[in-house]
Amino acid sequence: MKLAFILDPISKLDPGHDTSVALIEAAQLMGHQVWITQANQLTILAGKACAHLQSVTLKPVRLVDGLWQAESNWYEVQNSTLMALEDMDAVWMRIDPPVNTPYLYATYILDLIDPEKTLVINSPSGLRNANEKVYALQFTSVIPTTIVSQDKGVIEKFVADQGAAVLKPLGGKAGEGILFLKPGDRNFNSLVEISTKQGQEPVMVQEYLPAAKDGDKRIILLEGKPIGAVNRIPTGKDFRGNMAVGGRVAQVDITEKEKEICQTLAPKLQEDGLFFVGIDIIGGYLTEVNVTSPTGIREIDRLNNVSLGKEVIEWLAAKI
Numbered sequence: 006m007k008l009a010f011i012l013d014p015i016s017k018l019d020p021g022h023d024t025s026v027a028l029i030e031a032a033q034l035m036g037h038q039v040w041i042t043q044a045n046q047l048t049i050l051a052g053k054a055c056a057h058l059q060s061v062t063l064k065p066v067r068l069v070d071g072l073w074q075a076e077s078n079w080y081e082v083q084n085s086t087l088m089a090l091e092d093m094d095a096v097w098m099r100i101d102p103p104v105n106t107p108y109l110y111a112t113y114i115l116d117l118i119d120p121e122k123t124l125v126i127n128s129p130s131g132l133r134n135a136n137e138k139v140y141a142l143q144f145t146s147v148i149p150t151t152i153v154s155q156d157k158g159v160i161e162k163f164v165a166d167q168g169a170a171v172l173k174p175l176g177g178k179a180g181e182g183i184l185f186l187k188p189g190d191r192n193f194n195s196l197v198e199i200s201t202k203q204g205q206e207p208v209m210v211q212e213y214l215p216a217a218k219d220g221d222k223r224i225i226l227l228e229g230k231p232i233g234a235v236n237r238i239p240t241g242k243d244f245r246g247n248m249a250v251g252g253r254v255a256q257v258d259i260t261e262k263e264k265e266i267c268q269t270l271a272p273k274l275q276e277d278g279l280f281f282v283g284i285d286i287i288g289g290y291l292t293e294v295n296v297t298s299p300t301g302i303r304e305i306d307r308l309n310n311v312s313l314g315k316e317v318i319e320w321l322a323a324k325i
């Protein structure tokens with residue numbers, strides 16, 4: 006297969022942590038050809054989505070004392086060539102949030118790719134439809150009590166009713182801007198003003214789930230089916246469990262209840278072309294559906310001695 010990955014600058018990626026690197030590495034080890042590009046390298050020429058693509062070669066990471074180790078020069082890229090993305094068998098759109106204007110414009114360019122020729126993962130329209138925080142709210146039977154509002158009064162009443170809550174910017178990732186709120190907090194007004202940009206931007210406010218101290222489980226779904234999971238446990242100093250803020254990762258199983266949550270989501274994910282997603286589950290509740298650049302494969306692989314990258318690339322080869 007010929008595969009293109011639209012990424013943030015490769016020099017900024019962490020080979021031992023980033024799932025995009027795991028996917029590229031797996032594809033390459035299986036003999037597929039891989040090119041990389043960035044959102045600002047996409048263009049439309051004669052009605053076709055094109056990109057300045059760079060052929061990439063990776064030196065695979067190695068497991069040393071239970072941790073991935075990469076060489077300092079772990080990637081090598083060739084000079085870029087302008088190519089039609091339809092020359093590829095699949096295009097992976099794997100740019101990190103925020104989903105800002107350049108991100109959205111990139112999805113409009115990807116819309117021009119003929120799905121008969123090239124599979125785009127995830128679907129550009131699906132990426133536009135699915136805000137990572139709000140998308141979960143349609144699955145009312147599996148989520149914690151949650152509101153979305155920019156109104157201080159509404160938020161204040163919700164926090165008072167819940168006793169404790171977590172505020173989340175709708176466009177954040179990796180724990181950014183996630184706040185713990187309690188009634189009577191002397192910073193309450195200011196926190197809400199900053200988060201809502203003075204009442205101009207809605208935020209999510211969710212009941213505080215005490216089970217969060219035992220971990221926030223990331224489950225990777227491939228066409229709605231769970232293929233692996235990893236737990237992220239807060240340090241105790243910070244209530245957030247994200248790996249990016251120091252959360253400890255631990256091996257974990259997928260419970261029957263969590264499999265049911267996956268089944269609840271599967272038809273909708275399929276309909277929206279959201280083939281490769283990472284859901285977050287706290288205490289048996291769905292809190293987030295990560296569709297842009299879900300991560301976790303490296304951690305799942307090393308904790309379970311598996312290769313999810315290989316599994317995903319095999320799925321892709323069979324699909325196209």
Ligand SMILES: Nc1ncnc2c1ncn2[C@@H]1O[C@H](COP(=O)(O)OP(=O)(O)O)[C@@H](O)[C@H]1O
Pocket residue numbers: 149171173177178179180181183211212213214215217221237239244245246247285287292293
């Ligand atoms: N309802 C909640 N109750 C308790 N802790 C939460 C709740 N929602 C999120 N958290 C904590 O905050 C972290 C980040 O929240 P999340 O919704 O996954 O946003 P992000 O996109 O930043 O990962 C989680 O890993 C978890 O530790």
Ligand SMILES: [Mg+2]
Pocket residue numbers: 179180285293
């Ligand atoms: Mg999360």
